[in-house]
Amino acid sequence: MPRFLVFVCRRTRAVALAAVAALAISSQLLLLTVGAAEPERFVIYINWDGFRRDYFDWAVAPGGPGAPNLEGLVSQGAYFPNAYTGVPSVTTAMQTSALTGAWPETHGNVGRHYDAATNMVKVSGRFNNVETVAEAAAKAGLSTASVQQFVLQGRADTYVQPGGRFERRVAEALKIIESGMPEFLAIYGDDLDAAGHNGLGYGTLPSLAEPSWRRKMASELSRMDRALGTLLDGLRKLGIFERTTIILTSDHGMTPYWGRSSMPELLSQFSRAGLKAEVLDMDDQPSSATDAIILSTGMAVQVYFLHEMDRARLDALAASIAAQPYVGGVLTRDELDHLGTSPLSGDMLVWPEPPHHFSAKDVLFGVGANHDGRHRSSTNVFMVLSGAGIRQGVVIEEPTPIIDVAPTISYLLGIAPPAGATGRVLWSALSSSANPGGPLTYGVDSER
Numbered sequence: 001m002p003r004f005l006v007f008v009c010r011r012t013r014a015v016a017l018a019a020v021a022a023l024a025i026s027s028q029l030l031l032l033t034v035g036a037a038e039p040e041r042f043v044i045y046i047n048w049d050g051f052r053r054d055y056f057d058w059a060v061a062p063g064g065p066g067a068p069n070l071e072g073l074v075s076q077g078a079y080f081p082n083a084y085t086g087v088p089s090v091t092t093a094m095q096t097s098a099l100t101g102a103w104p105e106t107h108g109n110v111g112r113h114y115d116a117a118t119n120m121v122k123v124s125g126r127f128n129n130v131e132t133v134a135e136a137a138a139k140a141g142l143s144t145a146s147v148q149q150f151v152l153q154g155r156a157d158t159y160v161q162p163g164g165r166f167e168r169r170v171a172e173a174l175k176i177i178e179s180g181m182p183e184f185l186a187i188y189g190d191d192l193d194a195a196g197h198n199g200l201g202y203g204t205l206p207s208l209a210e211p212s213w214r215r216k217m218a219s220e221l222s223r224m225d226r227a228l229g230t231l232l233d234g235l236r237k238l239g240i241f242e243r244t245t246i247i248l249t250s251d252h253g254m255t256p257y258w259g260r261s262s263m264p265e266l267l268s269q270f271s272r273a274g275l276k277a278e279v280l281d282m283d284d285q286p287s288s289a290t291d292a293i294i295l296s297t298g299m300a301v302q303v304y305f306l307h308e309m310d311r312a313r314l315d316a317l318a319a320s321i322a323a324q325p326y327v328g329g330v331l332t333r334d335e336l337d338h339l340g341t342s343p344l345s346g347d348m349l350v351w352p353e354p355p356h357h358f359s360a361k362d363v364l365f366g367v368g369a370n371h372d373g374r375h376r377s378s379t380n381v382f383m384v385l386s387g388a389g390i391r392q393g394v395v396i397e398e399p400t401p402i403i404d405v406a407p408t409i410s411y412l413l414g415i416a417p418p419a420g421a422t423g424r425v426l427w428s429a430l431s432s433s434a435n436p437g438g439p440l441t442y443g444v445d446s447e448r
């Protein structure tokens with residue numbers, strides 16, 4: 001099919017109809033070709049919440065339970081072993097980042113924050129300021145569907161929320177695919193997140209120590225891999241596997257922790273600096289004597305200074321906190337700016353060195369786990385692109401942020417990226433046939 005026609009069809013159906021009408025005059029043959037046209041490319045975006053990259057290594061290691069379908073995607077696709085998330089590394093903020101191609105400073109979903117105007121702690125819920133890749137696709141006349149990818153609720157043509165394990169979501173996805181494959185389909189599964197937090201989730205039980213937690217996570221991944229295999233088989237049976245790009249990634253990893261909370265020691269660092277720090281929970285208001293509000297989103301903390309802090313004092317406090325053995329790292333506001341973190345997330349981020357933690361409760365029996373820090377176990381996520389338009393068998397070691405997902409999906413669909421996207425197209429993953437339609441305007445790699 002001529003490149004021009006493919007391009008027109010994929011971009012907007014209204015334009016396509018006009019083109020067909022015009023061409024009908026000059027060429028009956030071309031008209032028939034256009035009428036029979038099916039989309040050249042489908043993109044399935046799968047996000048497994050809390051898919052720490054290591055789970056894959058544990059599952060496929062000798063003696064592990066295996067993950068043959070993921071291994072197939074990796075060996076036939078482009079694997080990004082150093083993919084990473086942003087700040088805060090929490091579910092909705094990062095799910096939104098992957099689908100908008102932008103960090104929280106742009107989309108405004110920050111998990112939870114202290115709101116100075118109301119003097120209260122607020123949660124972002126599903127707030128999102130900007131366009132998602134589904135809306136960008138719809139604007140270009142493409143069809144979109146989401147199986148429980150909640151960021152796209154009300155933003156995709158079709159949205160279903162079957163609940164349950166990933167197997168059930170694959171069954172719903174196959175129903176959608178069989179009734180007419182949308183050009184963009186998102187599928188969300190949170191089995192790994194539920195098991196990883198080490199509570200009671202989707203039939204898994206808490207592990208009592210990290211080695212058994214690791215075994216549990218490898219076996220959960222192996223189960224999800226089988227469900228992924230069911231989806232891939234469905235695509236093969238329908239004869240659209242070769243035209244489908246699969247992108248599978250995650251929003252954050254998972255870091256186990258245990259023992260007493262290091263929050264009392266952290267608070268003492270503030271008092272030594274002459275500051276009264278107060279830990280706030282939901283619906284709390286700070287006392288009038290408070291200088292710094294501390295908000296925990298799990299195992300790390302966000303700090304909000306209520307009075308002007310001069311640079312030297314701030315640097316001295318950050319340095320003394322960073323030197324503590326239970327601290328994994330400290331970022332001040334200017335450093336958070338470089339990571340695309342919203343000002344709502346506070347003036348300072350402090351995360352623990354595992355197994356230490358700043359949780360509200362001590363963990364004196366068993367293992368807790370969370371993912372809001374900057375330890376690699378929380379920030380390094382699995383990411384693979386495989387199938388139509390993707391180079392085969394390449395491992396791209398370059399650290400790659402999850403905000404590159406939406407611009408890359410856009411390129412593969414032949415549409416403009418979401419309006420607020422600051423991520424890049426992952427050119428290194430794309431084959432020469434990545435975009436048969438050819439986009440209107442895509443410059444060279446933009447600066448992050």
Ligand SMILES: [Zn+2]
Binds near residue numbers: 049050091092193251
């Ligand atoms: Zn999550």
